[in-house]
Amino acid sequence: MNPKKTRLRSLLGLPIALASFCVAAQTTPAEPPPGRLLASNCFQCHGYNGKSSIGFERLVGESASEIYNELREMRTKVPPKMMDMHARGYTDAQLRLIADYLSKQR
Numbered sequence: 001m002n003p004k005k006t007r008l009r010s011l012l013g014l015p016i017a018l019a020s021f022c023v024a025a026q027t028t029p030a031e032p033p034p035g036r037l038l039a040s041n042c043f044q045c046h047g048y049n050g051k052s053s054i055g056f057e058r059l060v061g062e063s064a065s066e067i068y069n070e071l072r073e074m075r076t077k078v079p080p081k082m083m084d085m086h087a088r089g090y091t092d093a094q095l096r097l098i099a100d101y102l103s104k105q106r
């Protein structure tokens with residue numbers, strides 16, 4: 001076979017291999033459970049999945065409505081303390097997602 005043609009063919013193979021790699025890499029990973037990303041913002045103080053071991057209140061074991069209602073109350077406290085300020089950063093829908101996620105942790 002003509003060596004020039006062989007070289008050309010192997011050069012063509014590279015972009016095809018790259019293109020198929022890119023298509024494979026673009027497949028979306030499984031969605032995380034709803035609320036998890038938002039709740040991860042709480043882990044720095046309340047511990048991973050609300051299981052604090054450093055003295056902050058543990059959120060694990062509380063029901064979704066307990067967590068949701070506490071957070072709603074905190075949004076209106078005057079003057080606001082640290083947690084009250086934090087609660088003010090979320091919409092009702094986001095607080096529900098966070099509360100639902102945390103209430104399902106064991």
Ligand code: HEC
Pocket residue numbers: 038039041042043044045046056057058059062066067070071081082083084086098
């Ligand atoms: C910067 C640290 C910090 C972060 C981040 C934080 N909290 Fe808190 N949280 C506190 C502190 C401190 C308290 C104790 C009450 C207070 O000081 O107002 C508290 C209290 C609470 C309480 C009431 C106590 C209890 O046991 O039920 C709830 C519910 C709560 N936090 C939920 C959350 C949620 C949900 C998030 C994430 C959206 C979050 N916290 C993020 C520091 C934090």
